[in-house]
Amino acid sequence: MQKIDKSILTQVIKPRDPISYKGNFGKILIIAGSTHFGGAAIMSASAAVYAGAGLVTVATVPEKFAAINSRLPEAMTIDYSNLMDTLDSIKQSDVIVIGPGLGTSSTANSLVQLVIDHTNQSQTIIFDASALTLIAEQNIDISKISANVVLTPHQGEWNRLSDLTIKDQTPENNQRMLHSLAPNALLIIKKHLSEIYYEGSISQITAGNAGMATGGMGDTLTGIIAAFVGQFDFSQDTVEAALFLHSYVADKLFKKNYVILPEQLIQELPKTMQKIATK
Template sequence: MEKVNKVVLSQVITPRDPQSYKGNYGKILIIAGSTHFGGAAILCSSAAVHSGAGLVTVATTPEKFTAINVKIPEAMTIDYHSKKDLQLAIQNSNVIAIGPGLGTSSVAKGLVKAVLTNTNAEQTIILDASALTIIAETDLLLQSEANLVLTPHQGEWQRLSQLPIAQQTPENSQAKLRELNPKAILILKKHLSEIYYQDKILQIQAGNPGMATGGMGDTLTGILAGFIGQFGFSIKTISSALLIHSLIADDLNEKNYVVLPSKIIEKLPKYMAKFSQK
């Protein structure tokens, strides 16, 4: 198992071209939130914006528009009940993150199906939270022309893989991922989170118990979307997104008993500037 260290951050987070515009840094679609879980959409989209995504669109329930527009004026909003608007947003996005706070309603199931069946090989789909539960509980298959990134915690991975937590060894998890989709990347969120991609298994050497709070996974999904949108789909990009999330949390944990996801988000631009210096 390969250990991921800070070297990867300087390899991935490169200085921006002086002649840049927002279209150079990814068009991100985040499909998230529901009546009872609007905060997940806010954290996910805020993390994407703060990690440098060029354009972020949030597809959510309309009752959450005002909160998102006030908290994250940089993000656009669309109603995920509108099939026409959703289809257009899917087509126009480089990276689609779906699942945070989405729930498992019939509407949510339709959204997951729409994303899996209407994307192409030039796009990346990040499946998180409710999206993983929907796939585990329905006959939807992890098949898509797009690049797939799965981000379960151990309980979600148990539902998806049918591997009890005690049996989630690197060998078993790698074998199960090959069954589900051999081209996908798995981020198994746990103490010292692991990344699985084809024949590679990587482990993050960062993280702390102060991160055990609601919204932490939603924040990671947003960072992943922002990084992939800017730096492309690769194991290095995904490793760097996961690592910077935990490194910032470790710094915060030195003086804070609990690490709030919103505090990680605030520090992202400064940390990215630090590691972009050659």
């Protein structure tokens, strides 16, 4: 198993071209949030913006628009119950995140299918949280999606997807089940020393701490991954760098903080990325 260390950051994070505009850094659509879980959409979108995404749109329930617009004026908002508007945004986006705080309603299920049916090989889909639950519960086939696919389950969600108990989630079993579910997908199993599975290879980060065990940390990671793919293109290195940066920033904060809040981590992203890019 290959170990992911700090060197991945300098391989991926580079100085920005001085002649560039927001379209150069990725159009990200985040389909997230619900009446009871609006924070997930805010954290995922905030992480995407602060990690450098050029344009971020949040598709969510209208009652969360004011909270998102006041907390994150850089992001645009659309009502995901309007499937035509959402479809237009899907088609125009480089990266589509679906799942944080979305719930498992019939509307959420329709949105998952909309994304699967209307993306192409030039795009990346990041399935997270509720979307993973729906895929497992509804036996949704994700094996033939033409877009790049990133799956981001924690161990409980991976259990639902793979039927592997946590004690049976060995590298060999995980790789076998990924090949069965979605052979072309990149899988991140979120846990202490998270693992990445892609095209037969297995890697593991060498960062992270107990202070990260708080709500919203996974939503934050998803936003960082979306921003990185939008800026640096889809690759295993790009996703590994996003995963490592998330824990690397948290490790720095953990030196002075008993608990790491997602908002704290998000605020540190631009400064940390600039230091890495200008070394």
